[in-house]
Amino acid sequence: MKKKDNKTLRNVIIFSLVALSCSWIGRLVDLKAGTDANGSLGQLIWIISPLLTMVILRSWMGDGWKDLGINPRVRGNIFLYLFSLLFFPFMTMVIVGISSSLGWMDISPMSSHYVTAVGIALIPSLIKNIFEEFAWRGYLAPKLYTLGYNRFIVHIAVGLIWGMWHFPYLFLFVDTTESMITYIPRMMLGVIIMAVLYGEILLMTRSVWPAVLMHTTGNAFIDTLILKKFVLVHEEFSYVAMPSPEGVIAIVLTALAGLWMYQRRRRASSR
Template structure:
């Protein structure tokens, strides 16, 4: 047993090092070969490397596939699937509604085209998040859970590694003039809150697919609203009223949802 735990520790460290370094290597690649409107070789390396590392470790380094969570496990989990699909749209509507009511947020005149843009973002987001979630909820989280570490410590660790993985290409998703000194710590808190929510649903369903769907809906709904300028949050209220992971209201609502899932799962297991 001790030998197995040591092996898992070693593999988690190897996976984390590769995941945290692949993006910076990708940035170096992009500086040499350039980018275009369709992305870049460096971005592909950044997205694909954690998944390939997971496949190698599970297939050829003895980790196996037992705790991967590939089966959808719909039976008994339909409410959790529904929650995973609806959480980000409902949270975003609530935050934008508060912003509109308090004068923090304005809606673009072109908002009528939002649903079309959102729909077009779903399939690319779904494919991208298979790569991302198969790595974080398909490998890092379940491997840490097998070590018997405190559950919240696992969520925090996953959130930190997952958040730091975004750093090399963070500029692709930013729409702020805020200093990184204040932005990044808040982003990391938001990523930890999401890791708690995703992780608790993973533990309840024993499937990676709710995380894939939740992540896809979040990217398609929130990123489309913000990056395509369908909403505009006044700069002085960005910290509070932005519905993205680093917004204070978004952190609070995501954190509360994660704690609710934690308590719900605790009741199910007692």
């Protein structure tokens, strides 16, 4: 392995260990302060630590800024931007339609209250996901790509670390009585498959912004739907009907989208 590759691998390991450690430090801070409210100091540590680590590694530990992906590169990528904006809202409608018709969930009237709630959630979600995506898709993924590993191995590695980073705060996003023994493996599979989809779009656009937009609309539409109780998934069907990453239908649809994007990239690169 080249000296440059050794340095990159070293920095990737540092990034991963710091990000995972700081997520638990943030949780411990919240436990010490006795708060689980959104916007807590612990959550701030959790969200910003990966990005701050990336800044340090790029600025002072030799990684540089060339592959950050901050250029939007909209020209020639309009379809991918539209796909990124609309995929999760469309997937959510499909899952809600299937699940409600089969009696797996109950739906509150989809009134202007939901649209308003989504609108309110968009800006905080955008800010949060700029921090998150410029760490995972703006640093970890491109650095692993430069090491020459198989693309799917990189997607899986990014998904594993990204998923584990969420562990300390899962309780804020999960409303279930299911055992974590069965929930966490399915959630990790969903996150890895999302990493494939995000990663393939990143490879085609060479920009982090499609991932920021996709993640933002996903959080705003899906989290609002579940956490604000606009839908109530029957407990015995939650493993399949949840529109969030751990739902079986969501996993299948995201996997199909990721495979489609992989094939699009392969066809484009072979021309």
